[in-house]
Amino acid sequence: MKTKTLDLDFVRRQFPAFSEPSLKGTAFFENAGGSYMCCQVMDQLDRYLRQTKVQPFHPYPQAQEAGAHMQSAYGKFSGWLNVGSEEIYFGPSTSQNTYVLAQAMLGWLKEGDEIIVTNQDHEANSGVFRRLAQQGIVVKEWGVDANSGSLNVDHLPALFNKHTKLLVFPHCSNILGEINPVAHIADLARDKGIKTLVDGVSYAGHGLPDVDALGVDIYLFSLYKVYGTHQGVMVVRQQMDACLSNQGHYFNDHLRAKRLTPAGPDHAQIAAAAGVCDYLTTLYQHHVGSSKARDQNKNKVVHDLLRQAEIDVLEPLLEFFNEHQKITLIGPKHAVNRAPTVSVLVKGHKAFDLANALGQKGLMCGAGHFYSKRLLEAMGIDAEEGVLRFSLVHYTSAQDVTKLTQTLKALIA
């Protein structure tokens, strides 16, 4: 049956975790930490490891096949992200990727040049760039509003000057769930000749973005939060790549895919990454019934499908949090411009104790600062105590949310 709303049974059949006996009766609310893996990724990982676990790209047929599986991942992501396949890099994680990027920028940034970072970011997209101050780069902070945690775009132009070279910011905070207006911010920066680097880790699991339309120079996300394995994806647009110095072996300087991945490629995981795109294509085909639409259109259709499914489960959760006397919701109160990553403080209860109590009842959620320590500190929240976080994705069911709200209500009554 073809339908315009997300077919949750179909979706859940793509994730082995939902038929795993040991997980029966549980509900998973820690997707921002790492999502369940779809069968398309598992199958391709398994196939690579069984059939082509050889050095790819060598002359013998198995090596050629291994290489072709890897190439296929670049090609498929190129379509889904609307960028060139040569603009895509796979690294061990986003933290490792930002580390390498910060080093690679040292050939481009000169003493006295300025960069802007935020205190809304996960530390992976902050510390490595702040450390450039040790090399004479001037680091300015685009600070959040202390009450809302939001980044006010109106404050940005005052931070720009003729020395500003780079603006680093998140697409979506992993605490607030607030979605920043990336395309608008990138426009403002581009007008002044400033490059942009965006952490999309907390966004990409909710639908892969059209990176070209966002207009950013670098876009990062982590595949283990997008139904895949533990890999970081970096999109480095061509105009930005030219600014970055080779971080790989000197004799590979001319090989684009190797310049920013000194750890070397994890062949099997790169090949398996194609499974993420295959999963999204499967969703498209199931709901729309055609495999002929252009990739760009596919992306929007699937993105909207996931978004609507998420809003449907997010709204009742936000309503419960907004109305409960003991609960303070952190971040936007309504689903508009918000990913379903929802953090709260509960009066009279420690976040870790509640996460533990919920976990005992099969409701898996997290507590802590989630490496966004600077954000919690800026908002006057004790970062060591942290927040209680529930992160949903499109496979979260309304029943999961009802079970969560009823259980939490009883626990804090």
Ligand SMILES: Cc1ncc(COP(=O)(O)O)c(C=O)c1O
């Ligand atoms: C928003 C955000 N950015 C960056 C990272 C770092 O990603 P990785 O674990 O791939 O290094 C995380 C990880 O939790 C994150 O949530």
